[in-house]
Amino acid sequence: MTGRIRTRAASQDEGSPGGTGLPSRGLRFLLARRPVLLRLVAWSVLETGQTFLIGYGPARALDEGFLRGRADVGLIWLAVTGLGVLVGAYGTARVYAAVAALVEPLRDRLVERVVSRGVRTGDPGSLSGLTQQVEIARDTFAGLVMVSRSFVFTAAGALAGLFALAPPLLLVVGPPLVAGVALFAATLRPLARRQERFLVTDEALAGELGAVCPGLRDITATGAEAHIAAGTGERVEAELRAARALAHWSVLRVASLAVGGQLPIVLLLAAAPWLLAHGVTTGALVGALAYVTQSLLPALRNLVHGLGTSGSRLTVVLRRLARTDPGEAAEKPEPIAPGATEGTPPAFSLTSATFAYGPASAPVVQDLDLALPAGSHLAVVGPSGAGKSTLTALVAGLLTPDRGTITVGGHPVPGPEAAAARVLIPQEAYVFDATLAENLAYLRPDPVPEEELLAAAEAVGLAPLADRLGGLDARVDPAALSAGERQLVALTRAYLAEAPLALLDEATCHLDPETEERAERAFAARPGGTLVVVAHRISSARRAGRVLVMDGRSTAYGDHEELLRTSELYRDLVGSWAPGPSRRRSEPALPLRDADRVDAVAGPGLAGDGGHVVAHGPVGQVQASGYLRDGGSLGREG
Numbered sequence: 001m002t003g004r005i006r007t008r009a010a011s012q013d014e015g016s017p018g019g020t021g022l023p024s025r026g027l028r029f030l031l032a033r034r035p036v037l038l039r040l041v042a043w044s045v046l047e048t049g050q051t052f053l054i055g056y057g058p059a060r061a062l063d064e065g066f067l068r069g070r071a072d073v074g075l076i077w078l079a080v081t082g083l084g085v086l087v088g089a090y091g092t093a094r095v096y097a098a099v100a101a102l103v104e105p106l107r108d109r110l111v112e113r114v115v116s117r118g119v120r121t122g123d124p125g126s127l128s129g130l131t132q133q134v135e136i137a138r139d140t141f142a143g144l145v146m147v148s149r150s151f152v153f154t155a156a157g158a159l160a161g162l163f164a165l166a167p168p169l170l171l172v173v174g175p176p177l178v179a180g181v182a183l184f185a186a187t188l189r190p191l192a193r194r195q196e197r198f199l200v201t202d203e204a205l206a207g208e209l210g211a212v213c214p215g216l217r218d219i220t221a222t223g224a225e226a227h228i229a230a231g232t233g234e235r236v237e238a239e240l241r242a243a244r245a246l247a248h249w250s251v252l253r254v255a256s257l258a259v260g261g262q263l264p265i266v267l268l269l270a271a272a273p274w275l276l277a278h279g280v281t282t283g284a285l286v287g288a289l290a291y292v293t294q295s296l297l298p299a300l301r302n303l304v305h306g307l308g309t310s311g312s313r314l315t316v317v318l319r320r321l322a323r324t325d326p327g328e329a330a331e332k333p334e335p336i337a338p339g340a341t342e343g344t345p346p347a348f349s350l351t352s353a354t355f356a357y358g359p360a361s362a363p364v365v366q367d368l369d370l371a372l373p374a375g376s377h378l379a380v381v382g383p384s385g386a387g388k389s390t391l392t393a394l395v396a397g398l399l400t401p402d403r404g405t406i407t408v409g410g411h412p413v414p415g416p417e418a419a420a421a422r423v424l425i426p427q428e429a430y431v432f433d434a435t436l437a438e439n440l441a442y443l444r445p446d447p448v449p450e451e452e453l454l455a456a457a458e459a460v461g462l463a464p465l466a467d468r469l470g471g472l473d474a475r476v477d478p479a480a481l482s483a484g485e486r487q488l489v490a491l492t493r494a495y496l497a498e499a500p501l502a503l504l505d506e507a508t509c510h511l512d513p514e515t516e517e518r519a520e521r522a523f524a525a526r527p528g529g530t531l532v533v534v535a536h537r538i539s540s541a542r543r544a545g546r547v548l549v550m551d552g553r554s555t556a557y558g559d560h561e562e563l564l565r566t567s568e569l570y571r572d573l574v575g576s577w578a579p580g581p582s583r584r585r586s587e588p589a590l591p592l593r594d595a596d597r598v599d600a601v602a603g604p605g606l607a608g609d610g611g612h613v614v615a616h617g618p619v620g621q622v623q624a625s626g627y628l629r630d631g632g633s634l635g636r637e638g
Contacts, residue, residue, distance in 0.1 A: 040095060040098040040149065043091045046091030047095060050085050052157040053081045056165060057080055057084065059165050059283035059287030061078050099145050107135075143306055148303065155296060173291070180259035184256035191253075202242075257304045261296060346373055347530035348408045349371040350369060352368070354366045354367055355401045365391060372546070379544035382573070387550050388505075392424060392503045395422065408421050422499050426507065427510075429491075431486045436473070437450075439476055440492050443497040443499075453472055456492050457472075461518040462488045487507055488511070491519050495526065500529055502530070504531070504532065504534065506536055517539065520533060538574055549567050549569055556569070
């Protein structure tokens with residue numbers, strides 16, 4: 001089990017900078033797939049036989065057959081050459097399968113990284129990374145593997161054929177080929193840098209035009225044409241300079257192709273009299289020309305154009321996809337001791353926070369001031385539409401307040417430091433198709449010891465499910481788990497996360513009361529941890545040290561006993577939650593039209609004031625009569 005977790009963490013390191021460059025990470029990626037590389041080499045060697053025979057066969061057909069008047073021998077050598085082409089074609093077909101086995105894991109790693117960044121930090125570039133950049137990296141990597149492999153094995157087969165025909169031929173073909181490849185290799189790094197600079201300037205120009213074009217009317221109205229034109233002109237000039245620098249270095253690619261692929265043809269023709277006078281046969285000379293024109297020149301051309309253009313593009317895309325996440329780059333907050341207040345920033349704070357879901361909508365949260373000390377346990381309660389889920393989304397940085405400020409651990413929200421300091425568990429738990437250990441360790445950047453996984457599962461209440469599934473190495477089928485089981489997996493994953501602030505947005509609504517209590521107590525007891533629970537049972541509020549009551553028009557804040565004395569709404573909620581003599585215990589409502597699973601409807605037997613709220617399903621309970629009036633600012637009740 002530990003080995004499987006370590007493998008996954010290592011793969012994440014491949015995609016993270018970690019202080020190493022792309023070449024070293026690429027080497028680790030390839031070394032981890034030695035069997036695929038060996039398969040690729042084996043089929044490439046078979047393909048090389050075709051390259052060897054394409055020059056050697058016609059040379060022997062001429063020298064031993066047609067030039068000696070033995071047409072049958074010449075035809076036999078040509079037939080052998082044709083058979084070699086067929087065998088090489090079979091090897092080429094098998095090469096594609098090996099390349100796919102090498103390329104698809106890279107794509108999977110990049111997709112995992114892009115999605116992970118998007119989920120953790122809300123990176124706006126994640127969609128582009130997933131839909132375009134990952135596919136560019138995948139296709140380009142596959143092309144580079146093909147052209148690089150083809151050049152290496154084609155050159156090996158051709159040079160072996162030249163040596164077999166006549167060693168002096170190597171003296172004519174070898175030096176310019178080596179010089180051309182060396183010149184091309186020297187341009188790769190500068191070309192990649194200029195390619196990236198060009199892309200950066202192009203993106204900057206596109207962003208400038210994206211801001212300028214929609215505001216042309218305002219620019220004209222305010223007389224700012226000259227100022228805007230000057231700024232845009234600078235962007236255009238920067239892109240022009242980058243394009244020229246890229247073009248200058250691209251010329252060297254053409255030079256390397258001329259030196260390595262076309263100069264040998266000229267030298268062979270020029271040196272033909274000397275070669276023939278020193279024992280090189282006519283057939284060998286024709287075979288050498290075939291090697292250069294039919295094998296070396298096409299392979300070098302593919303290498304120069306493929307690795308020169310696509311290689312630079314792949315370097316740029318991989319560097320962007322593998323860049324340090326803002327949340328990873330940020331220094332994580334030090335653990336906060338429970339109850340510490342002096343000199344310690346609050347777990348989170350809201351100052352005059354206001355949020356509405358549209359310009360014409362009434363604010364769901366308005367002018368809310370709240371500071372929760374680190375190490376606290378807070379329950380958020382209230383009727384449907386009161387803004388409970390909105391509050392957790394604001395604190396998590398998934399929503400941005402229209403006015404006011406929010407901090408987490410002293411860091412502004414939204415922001416990478418704040419994102420690294422909190423973990424949000426929604427009602428609909430996400431479980432992916434992998435082992436149970438991989439699901440639990442997903443939010444940890446480093447391998448998690450098996451003992452820690454087992455301890456977390458025991459603390460949260462996942463241990464019985466883990467045993468039933470077959471242990472931590474068992475494969476998890478999300479569709480085979482119930483909603484409550486998926487919530488237990490997600491809760492344990494969040495429990496293992498290093499973020500000190502845990503936000504449970506009805507994340508236990510599918511659990512029975514006993515399991516819910518166990519999970520909440522485990523989170524509340526985390527060293528340095530702060531727990532916020534959007535409660536759907538009164539027991540959650542009783543367990544919390546502090547309770548925030550929200551109803552869309554006012555708020556109340558205090559402990560359970562204090563709110564029973566001072567908040568009429570809280571007393572109504574407690575009364576509607578408390579089980580009567582012949583009534584069932586409170587159950588979560590169905591996830592229908594609103595985030596809190598409760599809708600304002602008229603029900604039979606209810607008073608006709610239009611303010612009652614009932615839950616769908618057989619819960620037999622009524623919530624918070626008369627506290628769903630629109631409007632009003634959030635103040636302090638009582």
